Amino acid sequence: MNTCHKKTTPSLSITRTRRRKKTVSAQMVNGNIHIKAPMHIAETELHKIIENLTKKLTKKTDLSLKDITKKLNKKYFNNKLIINSIEYSAKQKKRFGSCQTLTARILISERLKKVPKWVLEYVIFHEMAHLIEPNHGQNFKKITAKFPLEERAKGFLLAMSYELYDE
Numbered sequence: 001m002n003t004c005h006k007k008t009t010p011s012l013s014i015t016r017t018r019r020r021k022k023t024v025s026a027q028m029v030n031g032n033i034h035i036k037a038p039m040h041i042a043e044t045e046l047h048k049i050i051e052n053l054t055k056k057l058t059k060k061t062d063l064s065l066k067d068i069t070k071k072l073n074k075k076y077f078n079n080k081l082i083i084n085s086i087e088y089s090a091k092q093k094k095r096f097g098s099c100q101t102l103t104a105r106i107l108i109s110e111r112l113k114k115v116p117k118w119v120l121e122y123v124i125f126h127e128m129a130h131l132i133e134p135n136h137g138q139n140f141k142k143i144t145a146k147f148p149l150e151e152r153a154k155g156f157l158l159a160m161s162y163e164l165y166d167e
């Protein structure tokens with residue numbers, strides 16, 4: 001594995017790995033872009049791909065976690081939930097979200113900055129549901145079944161988790 005670092009804003013690191021066969025992946029971690037590329041991809045081709053991926057990753061998003069929380073609270077919880085804070089966390093690597101039920105604080109993995117809005121909404125919705133029901137039992141399932149795209153969102157997240165093993 002050889003890695004080269006290029007100083008740009010945001011900073012970019014490229015890792016070439018034998019484990020990747022064809023595809024180039026880009027991930028934003030703490031404001032830095034990590035590229036994983038196959039060992040034998042041509043330099044010019046790689047740079048073209050990186051340019052596109054970087055554009056996509058740094059595109060400004062108007063998704064405010066608070067706004068989504070407000071919307072979901074109204075739509076699914078009759079505005080009854082009180083959420084003290086919701087923010088992105090760089091530390092959540094394996095989990096997509098977490099909810100401290102005692103303090104009503106929700107953390108959302110930074111990895112979800114690049115997923116479709118309905119997937120992000122599902123994760124937020126799931127964590128909000130924990131404020132009513134801390135466990136994943138029958139009660140919890142009754143609440144989360146209200147989210148129309150639940151199964152599709154779960155499938156999407158599952159696929160993302162498998163991607164982790166390609167690193």
Ligand SMILES: [Zn+2]
Pocket residue numbers: 126130136
């Ligand atoms: Zn949960």
